[in-house]
Amino acid sequence: MENLIVKVEHLYHRYATQWAIEDINFEIEENGVIGLLGSNGAGKSTTMNIICGVLKQTRGKVYINGIDTLKNPVAARKYIGFLPQKPPLYPDLTVDEYLRFCAEIHWMERKKINAAVGETEERCGITHMKDRLLRNLSGGYQQRVGIAQAILHDPKFVVLDEPTNGLDPNQILEVRQLIREIAEDRTVMLSTHILSEVQATCSTIKMIEHGRVVFSGSVEEFDNYIEPNTLYAVFDLPPLPDELLMIAGIKKVEMVGGHGVRLWYDGERDTIKQVIRESMVRGWEMTEIRSEKSSMEAVFAKLSGK
């Protein structure tokens, strides 16, 4: 428990009429970016709000750095930075005034505030905007300020609820880059319903559907979760399925149209070479071969439907 940044145990939450999350369990011990993936209404915000102490769970435990968030919320919050889905910005404050205000809310020592605000502005690329009113910033810069308030007190664990939502493509790239940078020396958990977001930014994924965790693992494992790797090959003189099944590593063969063949294989890179070699030796006249992986979208759809 000592080394765990986050531990979530049998977490449940019920709003007035429905359970939003049921029996969520996970542990996080590494730095990097963790994606909390799920379709709209899956329970991502509810989970994040509880972890960050802005919503009280119906049942279950959350430990941040070993501290029970129900028993000792103030101590736990020192280790957490949170950017909710709607950034809590005050439009009539300048960037500088707002970040100073946030530093005070975090009970930061007065003598440390100047340096912390300056360093955070620098890190988030908003130093040149520090005297601007928040209301006059673009969406991308407002999001940077939102991220700045989340990392100002140097927390070990940063939670970002849909951080690129509503941004234009350039702003998305910039905010993603910033997220990767701040994750170099801390753990960042971000929620999204966009698969490409996860691929671009995250090292591991936890997927929530209907209030339950349905997948937890690396992006690559997620990619391969449902379908094993397959090869798709086209031959001018296609072999019989039994001939292909003789090749080491090939587990299943499906003929596609007159010339195409889909081969389920065990993922060994050598299998592709073997198929090419056999085709040449036996005169199958291969014109195409490529490795197919089930797309993230396909995995997402299958897991969502489960």
Ligand SMILES: Nc1ncnc2c1ncn2[C@@H]1O[C@H](COP(=O)(O)OP(=O)(O)OP(=O)(O)O)[C@@H](O)[C@H]1O
């Ligand atoms: N304050 C609330 N009162 C009642 N039901 C709520 C409330 N907030 C969320 N819900 C419901 O709880 C479920 C989970 O919602 P939640 O906002 O956690 O999902 P989400 O994965 O974050 O979705 P989104 O990406 O749309 O924000 C949904 O069915 C939602 O309608």
